[in-house]
Amino acid sequence: MKSQEIRSKFLNFFEGKQHLIVPSAPMVLKNDPTLMFVNSGMAPFKEYFLGNTEPKNNRITDSQKCLRVSGKHNDLEEVGYDTYHHTLFEMLGNWSFGDYFKKEAIAWAWELLTEVYGIDKDILYVTVFEGSNDNDKLEMDTEAYNIWKQYIAEDRILKGNKKDNFWEMGDQGPCGPCSEIHVDIRSKAEKEKVDGKSLVNMDHPQVVEVWNLVFMQYNRKANGILEDLPNKHIDTGMGFERLCMVLQGVQSNYDTDVFTPIIREIETITNKNYGKDEKADVAIRVISDHVRAVAFSIADGQLPSNTGAGYVIRRILRRAVRYGFTFLDKKEPFIYRLVDVLSKKMGEAFPELSAQKTLIENVIKEEETSFLRTLDQGLVLLNRIVEETKGDTVSGEKAFELYDTYGFPIDLTALILSEKHLKLDEKGFKEELQKQKNRSRSASETSTEDWIVLFEDEAQEFIGYDSEEATVKIAKYRKVTSKKDGEMYQLVFNLTPFYPEGGGQVGDKGFLEDKHGDVVYILDTKKENNVVYHLTKELPNHLNDSFKAIVSSEHRALSSSNHTATHLLHQALRTILGEHVEQKGSLVKPESLRFDFSHFSKVTAEQLQEIEDFVNARIESKLPLEEGRNVPMEKAIEDGAMALFGEKYGDTVRTIRFGKSIELCGGIHVKNTSDIWHFKIISEGAVAAGIRRIEAITNKSVRDYFSENNETYLQMKGLLNNAKEPVKALTNLQDENTELKKQIESLLKDKAKHIKDELKNEITEINGVQFLAKKLDLDASGIKDVCFELGSQFDNLMLLFGAENNGKAILSCYISKELVASKNLNAGTIVRELGKHIQGGGGGQPFFATAGGKNPQGIEVALEAGKTYLG
Template sequence: MGSTVPAQERVEEWTAPKVRSTFIDFFKEKHGHTFVPSSSVVPLADPTLLFTNAGMNQYKSIVRPNLYLHTSTYILSKPQETPQRLHTPFLGTVDPSSSFAHLRRAVNSQKCIRAGGKHNDLDDVGKDSYHHTFFEMLGNWSFGDYFKEEAITMSWTLLTQTFRLDPDRLYVTYFEGNADVGLPPDTEARDFWLKVGVAEDHILTGDMKDNFWEMGDQGPCGPCSEIHYDRLGGGRNASSLVNQDDPNVLEIWNNVFIQYNREPDRSLKALPNRHIDTGLGFERLVSILQDKPSNYDTDVFTPLFDRIKEITGARPYAGGFGDEDEGGVDTAYRVVADHVRLLTFAISDGGVPNNVGRGYVVRRVLRRGARYARRYFDVEIGSFFSKLVPTLVEQMGGMFPEIRGKMKEVMEILDEEEASFAKTLDRGEVMFGKMAGKVAEGGKLGGGDVWRLYDTYGFPVDLTKIMAEERGLSIDDGEVAEAQEKAREASKGEKKGAGDALKLNVHDINALENMDGVPKTDDSFKFGRENVAATVKAIYHAGSFINSTDGVGEGDQVGLVLDRTNFYAEQGGQENDTGRILVDDGPELEVGDVQVYGGYVVHAGVMRYGSFKLGDEVLCQYSEERRGPLRGNHTGTHILNFALREVLGDEINQRGSLVAEEKLRFDFSHKSGVSEAELEKIEAECTGYLRQNSDVYALDVELAKAREIEGVRAVFGETYPDPVRVVSIGVAVEELLAEPKKKEWRCVSVEFCGGTHVRNTQDIKELVILEESGIAKGIRRIVAVTGQGAYEVQRVAQEWEARVGGLEKMEYGSEKEARTKEWQHGLGQVEMSAVVKGKLRERVAKVVKENLEHQKAAQKAESKKVVDAITEHFEANKESKTLVLSLSVSTGSKAVQEAIKMVSSKQKDKSVYLVGKADDKVVHGCFVSEEAQKKGLDAGKWANEVAGVVGGKAGGKGASSLGQGTNAGRVDEAVEVARKALEGLGL
C-alpha cells in the first residue's frame, strides 16, 4: 500500500539509514549539490534562536542581512558587535573567506529541536504519531543558482521515481496570492507541477499562513509549495484533508522560493538573486516508505523501544493512543524515546541542563521524561536515561559522529541531573498530592502551589500540568506568572542584601555561646551528598536573636543556626554553598551565604515561605548545581598544585587559593614567570592525571602521622587541626599510611584539606589554564577552569581558531585590515586557554605584520602612480607650468604628501595642486614655484581656499601646504576652486 511496489518489499528495502543516504546521494551525485554536515543543534553564537529548528538556520548568513552566525567553517561578528556588510554574490553577510561564500547548491540532514520558544512541540509529544522535540530535516538548497522549475522537478522525481511513491497519493499546494499586500498567485509553481505530471485535482492553493514563508519581520521571503501524502489512498481523493491536521494526510516536504525581500516599511522588493530552501521530514518519510501508520513504528524508534523494554521489563510497545493506550505505557515509550534523542543531541552540542534559556529546556525535558519513566515503567530514577544513550549512538553515530565522541560525557551529565531530580521527586510528588487533595475534581490548582513545586522541588510547570491533568485538575497560567513575579520581587531582597550580607560580631558569638541548648554545629555531613535533617537552634534577624520569624517579611534576611548541616561554610579558600533550608509544605529559607563563627555555622539567606521557630525540624538541601563545580575546581586545584611541582620543581609552595563556582585561582612561590612552553606542560600534566580516572580519597589522620607521608603538600604557615583531613588522588590514605616514606608517593597528589572534592577525576572532565601572572615579588598566580567551564572556553578557543584561520586566508584589503584590528583587540578580552591564546596572538601578530608590509607596498605603488602621473603630464605638456589633479587614494595614503615632496625637490619650477579622495575623507596639498609666488600665488592661502570647500584645515611652510577634509562629496568643486585661483593670477 502507498507505493508502486509491495509493502513488504518497501519495509525491507527502506531502512532509516538508507532513506537518509538515498536523499543525500540523489542531490549530491545526480545534481551537483555540496554535502554540508548538520550544524550544531545548539546555536551558541546565534542569539535569535533557542535551538536550531530548521535546516535553513545555518545558511542565514548567505541569504539574510544583519545576522551573526558561527559554525566550524565560517564566522561573522559576535552578537554584541556591529554588523559588517560584506560583498557576497548573495544578499547576506557571509564572510568572503568562508567556504559558504561560494556555495551554490547544498544538501544535508539537519538536526532540529522544537521544544521551546516560538516553535514548541513538547506538549504534543507522546500524544500523537508524528510530533517530536528532536527530529531530522532533510533539505536541498540553491543560492542564486536553480529556481522553481528545477526544484519542483527534482522533488517530484525523487519521490516518484527514486522512492517510488504512488503519484495518486501525493498532493501539492501553491501560494494563492494576496491582493492586500500586492502579491499575485504563484501560477508559475502551479504550471511547473502540471508539467512534471501532477494531476490538476491534486494541486491546491494555500494562503499566507500555509504557503508564504518569512524568517521574520524583515529579510528574504517568498511563496512556498508543500507536498502532502495520503497514507490511506485506496483510490480516494484526499484534497479536502490537506492542511486539516488529519493524521493520515501528512505534509512531508516544503519547497520555499525565496524571491522577495521584506523591507523595514513592510513592502516587498524582488531579490536580485533568488534562492531555494526545502525541508523534508525524515521521520515522516521513513514511516511512509516502511508503510507504517506512525513515525514511532519505524526503525527510527523501535531500537530505543526494545532497549526501554529490556531495562524496565515493561510490556512491548503496542502503539496505542488515548483510551487504547493501556496504562499509558505506550505514551511513556514515545515520550522517553523522543526525549533521550533531544537530550543526547542537545548535550553533545553544548546544551547543558541548567536554569536559564536553552539549559532550562533541556532540564525540563529530562525531568519530564524521568517522571514518565518512573510513573509508567516503575523504575528507579538516577541512571535511567544514560542506559539508552549507547543504543541511540549505535543508531545515529555514523551520520552524526559528534554524539559518539561525546557519549561518555552525555551519560555522566544525564546521571548527575537525574540523580539531582531524584532527591526531590518523591517529596515533590507527596507535596503535589497534598496540594491536589485540597482541590475538588475538575478544580484549579493554585498558581502559588504550582510555582512552589518548581521553585522548591524542581518540577517544571509543564510537568505539574501533566500531573494535574492526570487528576482532572487545571492550572491558571496567569496565577503561576503572578507567583513567579512575587518570587522575583523577593529575590531582589536577596540581591540587595548580598552587598550587606548578614554577619555576626563578637557580641553575637558570645551570646550564642551563652545560650542553653545551642551546641556547636556538626558540619561533618558537608562531605556527603545527601540531604540532612536538622533542628533549628537559633534564629538571627536584624541584629539580634529571635524565637521565630513571625513578622519577618518574604525577602528579608535571616540567619539560622542548626545542630547539624551538610552546607559547606566558606573556609580554606573554598566559597560557601547555597541552597535551601525548609519544612515540606512549610517555611523555607533561600540560603545565599554560609559562614562559621567559633564552630557555629550560620546559614544566611532570605525568607521565601512561612515562618521558622526554634525547635523546628528542617531539611538541609544544598545546591548541587553550585556544589558540583566547586568540588571540581577544588580537586582541580590539588591536581594543578601537583603539576606545578612536577614541571617547575620542588621549590613550588602554595601561597593562597580561591575555589569559586566559575573558576579556581592558585597562588604559588616562583622566582620567574612561567613560560608558554611550561604552561603547556603543566596543562598536559593536569590532563594526564585527570585521564587516569583516579578515585579521590579522604581520611582524618593524626597530624604527626600525616606529616610523615612522602610528598604531602601543605600551605606554608597554615595551622592545621589535629587530626587533620588528608586528601589523596589515586591512592587510598590507608595505603599511604602503611608505608609513609615510600618514594612512589611523590607521584601522587596528597594534601591536607578540609574542602569538598569529586569522587573520581573523570568528574572534572577537563582543566584549562586561563592566565598566569605575577602578583608580588616571587609570587605567581594561575587562574583555571574545570568541567563545563573548561568545555566552554575550549569551544570559544575553537571559534577563535576558525576566525583567525579565516583571517589568514582573506585577501589583503581594507576589510582584512579592519578585521585584524578588531580581532586583535577582541582576542585580548576573551577567556580561553592561555596557551591557545598565546599561539593565536602570534598568528594575529603575523597577520598584522603582513598587513603592514602590504600597506607599505601598496602605499609605495600608489605614491609612484601619482608621481608618474605628474611627470607624464609635464613631459607631455612641455610648456605647462601648472597642474591641478583629482585622484582617488586609499585611506591613510601618503601619496599626496610624497608627490608634493617630489615636486618641491625635482620640479621646483612647477606649481601643483593635488586633491585626493579617500572614501569619505579628502587629502589635498600644493607646491608653488618661485615664479608663481612672484605673481601672488601663496601656498597657504591656496590650500585654505580648498579647505574652505572640503572642510578641515590646511597648513605648511613656505612653498608647500597640506590639508585634510571631511566632505568628500565636494571634491570636484574643490578642484575648480584650485583651478580658478591659478586662472585669476594668469597662471
C-alpha cells in the same frame, strides 16, 4: 529501505546535481540572538540568505539536526500524543544561493520522490501559494502552479493560504511563497470514504507534509513592507522521520527503524509492551523522542541548566522522566541506558554521539537522579497542601508555587489530586502562569528597526588581530529598544579593530572620535549572522564622516590575558588529569576567566596546585604567540590542534600556539605568555554530571587579590596583638572558644533542667489534655530538650513554647503521640498557623514542630491563640 540508505540516497542524489554535501551544523547557535537552537534546515545558512557571507558553493545539500521546543516553532506538547511531531528531527535539504530556482527545485523533488524512492504518484498532493488580500497584496504563485502541472494532475495541486504556503524567517528577513508536498498513506478503504485532498494540512496522522520547497524572493522590513531580494534562492526541507515512515510502509514515525531500537530497549527496561496501553504508549513515544533531543544537545555542547537553552534541555529531559515515573512506574534513573542504542543507531551519521557517549550517559543519569529526588520532595509538599486544603479544590496559586519553585509538573499534580478525589483550580494556575510569562516577556521585550544603509559595503573587514585603532566609516546602523537597556544603536563599520563577543571572550569596548573631537562610546561589540556590530547609547553627530575607532587597550589586554590562560589551563588539565579532559565552555572577561571541562571526579587540592604551577611555569617561560591564519582544517588537526564539539568550523581555520599548546581559536591573545604575569585558581566545583568548572584570575586581578589578602592578613595579625606566629595564636583562640562553648552548653543544660522542674507545676488540664503555653528564656535546642523530657513524664501532653533569640521569635509545639491520633492534632499545622502572629512560618512532624519569625511582639498573642486548638 533502511533509514541510513534513505539518508544516503538523498545526499547522493543532490551531489549528482552539483550540490556540495556539508555536515550538519551544531544545534546550539552561538552567533544568532534570535534563536536558541537550529529550528529549521535553513538556520545555519541565514548569513548566506542575508548576503552577509559568500557561500563556499552556490548549491549545498545536507541533513540538519533541528530542535523545535521554544518560541514560534514549538511542538513539545504534541510530542508523544501524535505519530509525527518530534522535538529533535532531521531536516533533509537542498539549497540554492542565487543559482537555480523553482523550475529545477520542483523537477528534482519530483524525480527524487517518484523515481529514486519509488513513491506512488497517486498518493502525492502538492500545494502552492494562493495569494493574499492583506497589506502585502501578493498574487498567486502561478509560476509554481504551471511547473507542477507538468508532473501531477491539476486536481492534486491545491491552493494554500499564507499561513501554510508563505514561509518567513521571522518578523524580519528573507521570505517567500512555498510549495508543500504531502503524502496520503491511508488504506485503500479509507481513501474511498474520504478524498485525500480534504485532509491536507488538517493534522491527519496519515496525510502529512513530507517536503517543503521555499522560494526565497522577498525581504520583510521592520515596518512590514516586502521588497524584492537582489537574488532569488531555494530553501527546501524534508522531514527525514516522515520520509522513513512513507518508504518503510508504516503508519507512524515511531514504527520506523529510526525509533524501533530505542522503543525495544524501553520495553526491556520497563517490562511494558508497546501497543498494549495508550497511556504507556504515549510515555514510550515521549521518552524515545526526548532522549534523542537531549543526547544530541549535550553532544553539541549544551548541558542542562536553569537558564536559557540549558533550561529548555532540562525541561525536555524532565518531561521524559515524569512520563516514565507516572505511566511506566520507573522510580529510578533509566533513560541514560538508552544512549548506547541511540549511539549505535546514529553514530555513523553523527559521530559526535559516539565520541561523547560516556559524557551524555553521565549527564542524563545525574539529571534523572536529581529530578526524581525533586518528585519525591514534591509529593511530600503536595500532601501537605492537601492536608491544608479546605473543601475539594486545591488553589491554582498553591499548585503554581509547587510547579514554579520546586519544579513539580502540573499534570502530575492534577493526576494525584484526582486520585484523592480532589480538584485542581486550573483557571487559577493558568492565571499565575500567564503572570509569570508576562513578567518574563516584558523583561526581555526588544524592538529592532530596519537597517539604515549609508553606503553599500561589499564585505566588512576585521583588522583587530593586528590593530587596536583604525579610521572607519559607518556603513549602516539601526536602533534597538529593550526594557533592560533602553534605546541602543547598532553601528556597522566598513572595517573594524573591535573584537566581537565569541569563543567565550567578551566583546571589545572603546570609542569613536570624529574630526571635531566629539566622542561616542562603544559599550560592547557583538556578531550576528557574520556581521560585526558596535553598541552605543547615542549616534555620532556626523554619520557620513570618517571616524577614528579606538579599542580600550586595558579592557582588551586583560581579556586577552585571561583568554590565553584558558588555553594553558586546558593543556594543564589534559596533562595532569588525563586526555579524556575536553573543554565544555568558557567565559573570558577582563576581571576573570571561567573554564568548564569534562572530568568525573573532584579535582584534589594537590592536583589544583599542580595545575596552577603548570600554567605559571608556561608564563615564566615567556612563550611567544605563534598564530596561523587561514590554515586548512585538515592541516590544523594533523598538527594537533584541539577542535571543540559543538563549534562550527570552516574549511580554513585560525590556530593559536603557545609552546606545545595548540588550539583552533578566533579570539584575541597576548603576544607572549609573560604578559599574563601570574595565574591563580579561585575555585573548582561541579556544574553538571561529569562537568567541572575552574574559576581563575590573571594579571591585574591577581595583583589586587594578593594586595587584598595581604591587607586582610595584616588586620588579622593586628587583632592578634601582632603575634609572631599568628596561625598558632589563632589556633589557641579556637581551642579556647571550643572549651568555652562546652561550658556554656553544660550551663544551658542545667538551666533547662531547672526550668523543666519549675514547669511541671504549671501544667494544667483542658478538656482532658495536659497543656502549657509559656515564653521561655532558652534557645531552640534547649526548648526541644525540655519538650521531650516533659513528654517522657506526662501523657496526653500539649506544649507550646515561645522564645526571643537575637531579635527573632521562636515558637515550638510538642504533642504526645497518643493525642495526635485521638484528637487529630498536628504540631506542624499548628505552628504554621500560629507562625503568622510572629510574621514567620515553619513546620515539622505531627508531634513536634517549630516556627521562626521576625516579630517577637507576637509571641504572647500566638501562645494565647494556642489554647483554641483544645476546644
